[in-house]
Amino acid sequence: MKQPARTPQGQKPAAKNKRKSRDELNQEARDRKRDKKRSGNATGSRSNPVVESQKPSSSSKTKDPRIGSKKPIALGGDAVAAKPAKPAKAPKVQPEKKPRLTPQEELAMLENDERLDALLDRLENGESLSAEDQAWLDQALDRIDVLMEQLGIALDDDVEDDAAEEDMYRLLKGGN
Secondary structure (H helix, E strand, O other): OOOOOOOOOOOOOOOOOOOOOHHHHHHHHHHHHHHHHHOOOOOOOOOOOOOOOOOOOOOOOOOOOOOOOOOOOOOOHHHOOOOOOOOOOOOOOOOOOOOOOOHHHHHHHHHOOHHHHHHHHHHHOOOOOOHHHHHHHHHHHHHHHHHHHHHOOOOOHHHHHHHHHHHHHHHHHOOO
């Protein structure tokens, strides 16, 4: 065991603490109670929540924390037996479908397309097209070919092919 520490010589031992009177104790208790009472939320903080920025804005409404579920509750004796009614669903609005064009109308629309004309002009001038424009142009030209086949319209390319074959036949024979 350790021995108690010695006090230096020449000093008297510390005097015992003076006991507080009843009045002093009561005053300290009142001070502690007052400090405790001040902690917590301010008056009316539940019904009027404090907003950090007190800007006067009429459009921004804060959600009231007291409002609970909006689900309707059936009251009365039949409430237990009856199941809650499901809200009626609104009928689905179907987007209007474009009226189906006849092949003749569709072909006329494609032939009068400004974008198609502009892209064909750019190709004839030797300009290069972006990948997106080139894909759209190919798709439009393919659709025009399909529509022309459906309508029975023949291109002049067939006549040129026949003439080219006759020219080659003449060259091979060596005749004029």
